[in-house]
Amino acid sequence: MQRIGVFVCWCGSNIAATVDVEAVSQALKDEPGVVFSTNYQYMCSQAGQDLIKQAVAEHGLTGIVICSCSPRMHETTFRRAAAAAGLNPYMVEIANIREQCSWVHKDIALGTQKAIVLGRAAVAKLHLNAPLTPGETPVTKRALVIGGGIAGIQTALDIADAGFKVDIVEKKPTIGGKMSQLDKTFPTLDCAACILTPKMVEAAQNENITIYSYSEVESVGGFVGNFDVTIRKKARYVNESICTGCGLCTEKCPVKNVPNEFNLGMDSRRAVYIPFAQAVPKVATIDPDYCNMLKNGKCGVCARVCTAGAIDYKQTDELIEQKYGAIVVATGYEPIKLDKFDEFAYNSSPDVITSLEFERLTNAAGPTSGKLLRPSDGKHPHRIVFVQCVGSRCAAAAGKGKEYCSKICCMYTAKQAMLVRDKYPDTEVYVFYIDVRTPGKNFDEFYRRAAEEYGVKYVKGMVGKISPQGEVLKVQASDLIAGRQLHIDADLVVLAAAIEPDRSARPLATMLTASMDTNDFFTEAHPKLRPVESPTAGVFLSGACQGPKDIPETVAQAGAAAAKVIGLLAKDKLTSNPCVASVDELMCNGCSSCERVCPYGAISYVNKEFRMPDRTVALRRVASVNPAVCQGCGACTVACMSGAMDLRGFEAKQIIAEVDAICK
Amino acid sequence: MQKITEDLARRRAAELMRAGEISCLLGWKKGEFDYDVEPTVFYTPEEVERELVCNVFSAANLSKYLISLTRKAEGRVGILLKPCDSFSFNQLLTEHRFDRERVYALGLPCEGTVDTFLLKERVGEGIYSIKIKDGALEVETLSGEVKEIPLSEVYAERCLVCKSRRPVAYDEMLGEVTPDADEDRFAQVEKLESMTAEERYAFWQGELSRCIRCNACRNVCPACSCERCVFDNPTSGVETKAPSEDSFEEKMFHIIRAFHVAGRCTDCGECSRVCPERIPLHLLNRKFIKDINSFYGDYTAGAEVGSRAPLVSYTKDDPEPGQGGQK
Structure with a gap:
């Protein structure tokens, strides 16, 4: 029989305000096996932990139940306290009476009743607990960074700097990401290329970093410290190690009308291309959708002009298998599609553009060599209207756009408006906004400079409709402060489109078993205290894949993610979770259901001889769990029809005991 | 044959x-x-x-x-x-x-x-002997009468x-x-689906109330081939669960069994054939088959060896829980 101690935490007023903690500790005193029950203001504090240790010693406790916050919060704390008191740490059960009780109830009587029931369930489970001992697993000292934008590059550089190997997987032919498409960056106005490209080169030259460009993650197996990743290196039909990046092929290729995605389709490139002059790796890529040679075998110009002999039309996708200890997700963002925003005439007028397109139009390496010209007729625009929050902060009921604030638009719009006024003082610039949000170092000063010094006309109110009429765009808007309708004939309209996670993120999250929020941003393990870790051990988050972020924030988070990775890779061994699956061989049918549902490949099969009930000996196929690989997710226990598979620490009979206690 | x-x-x-x-x-x-x-x-x-x-x-x-x-x-x-x-x-x-x-x-x-239930019903009295002819059965009854029953009238529903x-x-x-x-294999399931929840509950209550827990359905079922059935395993805790007032043990037995064979049942219909109470147990399994087909695309357990059954395989196209939609 267990001797159980119950410790009810007030959590200040977090629990005590809605749950009568004294009543809970009194009620649980009467549960079978409970020899001690108390409550305390902060059980997780040193004094609270000392209380536990003292009670274990005084009352000879064999197990303890803590009625407190979620085990996600303090299970480790209390397990440590139990271990310090000489108990096996797995003889601790947590009844979550905060998140699942006090925080969701208002009625003290009901809250108290529920807390007692939850405590009772924990006691019932604890009766069936057995001491467990964790094992150890080795750590592969190599990290994978998925995404080669500024977030991925910075994370990789920091990890490499600590002496660990890092691989960057980038789906585009070059690293650099969205930042490489930007012109200047707020609030200091340095040119994006000037500060980004040195980092790209640094990443390429760092001997600890391997860049897999034009590649995607195909599959992820394994677990923290031991991920098995398959990377698909797409065929670029150019031998990367031979290509010198001279660019001759990209000049001679006869297919000239391919929309240039780097310039967002505002000009064209050839079928063989290098995205931009500072691309890393600077090698050509053949676009199989347009290349005549690949499509119908007629051409071969690039192969003829290539003095290095780097063109290889027969190249195929290559699958690279690699083991990693840690994975960093840095998949970044995309501006949303504006199909549902017909009122802004984005699809019907070439002179209504997105902010990212505006960046290309003002970038010296862009389609207009940095001259701000209207896409429709190449004329200089004299009146420009910037519209903020296009698709951001939309009501869910609107059925389009995002409910969240995209965070970066206020600042880049101020920057774009300011730069227009600086370079073309004859241009009239309007910015329509709901709110101008500029928290950040030197951000508000920056915005005020745009409005006050550069004469950008900020109008609080939204644009209702934009109608192209001849050469002008009729902008109908409201000025909320003046309380009147405005009609502006604009030459160019720039839409600050909301940003959303890259489309590759969702399937990747599935592969990584990392969770996402409803907007497909990766969820952090704790929004305040563990912002760069995903809830999946060994998977870290860097940059806008976790939420909208500007460059300074992204770089800071990239460094933080790198620090977490370094902390992990610096360890030689990881303590493994002892709450793993175990099989009762006598009941196992050997049917393979568990093997099929196991996301970690932890289950294999062996043929063993068994003495059967009829006294014959039979050779039977039975499951065998590798405890070092098993992560204790429990999928196998559910898939097993006969109940041969069980999860240590969460055995079926323990769960049934909990349910019984709740239903009693 | x-x-x-x-x-x-x-x-x-x-x-x-x-x-x-x-x-x-x-x-x-x-x-x-x-x-x-x-x-x-x-x-x-x-x-x-x-x-x-x-x-x-x-x-x-x-x-x-x-x-x-x-x-x-x-x-x-x-x-x-x-x-x-x-x-x-x-x-x-x-x-x-x-x-x-x-x-x-x-x-x-x-x-x-x-x-054979249908045949006995059709004959109406004790059967002494049967001769199988082309397309019909020549049945001699205990009273010496000879009746010719067309096979098409006594084929099992599963056939x-x-x-x-x-x-x-x-x-x-x-x-x-x-x-x-x-x-149409699913016509009967559709009939059940078209009932209201109350009607359906009453239907199954009526059918399953006849269960005598002889375990014939489980013993004959090729999918119920566990080394040790959970219902025979004292440590599984199943048998300690007392039936609640408005429920009865048999119902849970059949529903649990249907869950255990879901995705593995080949719809061979043996459960219903051997049931001495003629409970149409196969309809529970067939409902699962129909649902699996609509969620994950047509799948026939046993159509090929080693095929990954939808319920124990994962694809990125699987419907999300809660979306509840049809594929």
């Missing part, structure tokens, strides 16, 4: 046994009555030639017996497989329940088996809506494959 197949099966099985190809044969023999044809294991060619019965009463699915028989028999085990049984055969192979190399399967053509008469596993086919049935 006609006389010609029975002769062929007897001849071929005996031949295989004499040649030492198989050490025993899983087949059927006549029981107490003509309609009472039961599964058996033949060990000598003489027994096979004398007693093997392959006709419209050879309804029992023999595949499940391979698990125990391959463990104790020497050499290869012969088995007669009707097309529907061949699906169970494959499903058991998928679950590694026996070694394919240890089995020699003789495929039988099938046009349906007789529902009328048979999923396929094309066998999916055999080493050797005896006779010609017969054309598929064309009735």
Whole structure:
């Protein structure tokens, strides 16, 4: 029989305000096996932990139940306290009476009743607990960074700097990401290329970093410290190690009308291309959708002009298998599609553009060599209207756009408006906004400079409709402060489109078993205290894949993610979770259901001889769990029809005991 | 199955046994009555030639017996497989329940088996003997009357809506494959689906209240082949669960069983065939099959060996829980 101690935490007023903690500790005193029950203001504090240790010693406790916050919060704390008191740490059960009780109830009587029931369930489970001992697993000292934008590059550089190997997987032919498409960056106005490209080169030259460009993650197996990743290196039909990046092929290729995605389709490139002059790796890529040679075998110009002999039309996708200890997700963002925003005439007028397109139009390496010209007729625009929050902060009921604030638009719009006024003082610039949000170092000063010094006309109110009429765009808007309708004939309209996670993120999250929020941003393990870790051990988050972020924030988070990775890779061994699956061989049918549902490949099969009930000996196929690989997710226990598979620490009979206690 | 197949099966099985190809044969023999044809294991060619019965009463699915028989028999085990049984055969192979190399399967053509309950009802009195004619049964009753019953009137429901008469596993086919049935397999399930929740509850309450927990459905089911059934396992905690007032134990038994075989049930219909209370248990399983088809695309358990059943495989296209939508 267990001797159980119950410790009810007030959590200040977090629990005590809605749950009568004294009543809970009194009620649980009467549960079978409970020899001690108390409550305390902060059980997780040193004094609270000392209380536990003292009670274990005084009352000879064999197990303890803590009625407190979620085990996600303090299970480790209390397990440590139990271990310090000489108990096996797995003889601790947590009844979550905060998140699942006090925080969701208002009625003290009901809250108290529920807390007692939850405590009772924990006691019932604890009766069936057995001491467990964790094992150890080795750590592969190599990290994978998925995404080669500024977030991925910075994370990789920091990890490499600590002496660990890092691989960057980038789906585009070059690293650099969205930042490489930007012109200047707020609030200091340095040119994006000037500060980004040195980092790209640094990443390429760092001997600890391997860049897999034009590649995607195909599959992820394994677990923290031991991920098995398959990377698909797409065929670029150019031998990367031979290509010198001279660019001759990209000049001679006869297919000239391919929309240039780097310039967002505002000009064209050839079928063989290098995205931009500072691309890393600077090698050509053949676009199989347009290349005549690949499509119908007629051409071969690039192969003829290539003095290095780097063109290889027969190249195929290559699958690279690699083991990693840690994975960093840095998949970044995309501006949303504006199909549902017909009122802004984005699809019907070439002179209504997105902010990212505006960046290309003002970038010296862009389609207009940095001259701000209207896409429709190449004329200089004299009146420009910037519209903020296009698709951001939309009501869910609107059925389009995002409910969240995209965070970066206020600042880049101020920057774009300011730069227009600086370079073309004859241009009239309007910015329509709901709110101008500029928290950040030197951000508000920056915005005020745009409005006050550069004469950008900020109008609080939204644009209702934009109608192209001849050469002008009729902008109908409201000025909320003046309380009147405005009609502006604009030459160019720039839409600050909301940003959303890259489309590759969702399937990747599935592969990584990392969770996402409803907007497909990766969820952090704790929004305040563990912002760069995903809830999946060994998977870290860097940059806008976790939420909208500007460059300074992204770089800071990239460094933080790198620090977490370094902390992990610096360890030689990881303590493994002892709450793993175990099989009762006598009941196992050997049917393979568990093997099929196991996301970690932890289950294999062996043929063993068994003495059967009829006294014959039979050779039977039975499951065998590798405890070092098993992560204790429990999928196998559910898939097993006969109940041969069980999860240590969460055995079926323990769960049934909990349910019984709740239903009693 | 006609006389010609029975002769062929007897001849071929005996031949295989004499040649030492198989050490025993899983087949059927006549029981107490003509309609009472039961599964058996033949060990000598003489027994096979004398007693093997392959006709419209050879309804029992023999595949499940391979698990125990391959463990104790020497050499290869012969088995007669009707097309529907061949699906169970494959499903058991998928679950590694026996070694394919240890089995020699003789495929039988099938046009349906007789529902003996239906036959008895149709005849209306005790049956003394049955002669199988072309398309009809000549039944002599206890009172000496001879009645001719068309086979089409007494075929089992499972045969009328048979999923396929094309066998999916055999080493050797005896006779010609017969054309598929064309009735809608899910019509009855749809009827249940169209009921209100209360009506459906009342329907199952009525049906399952007759259950006597004889376990025949479980014992015959090829998918219920666990080394030790959870219902027989004292540590599983199932039997300590007292039925609540408005419920009854049997209901949970059948529902749990339906969950356990979900995605693995080949719809062979044995559960309903052997039920002494004529509870249409197969409808529970068939509802699962229909749902699995609509969620994950058409899937037939046992259609091929090693196929990854939708419920134990994951694809990125799987419907998300909560979306509840159809594929």
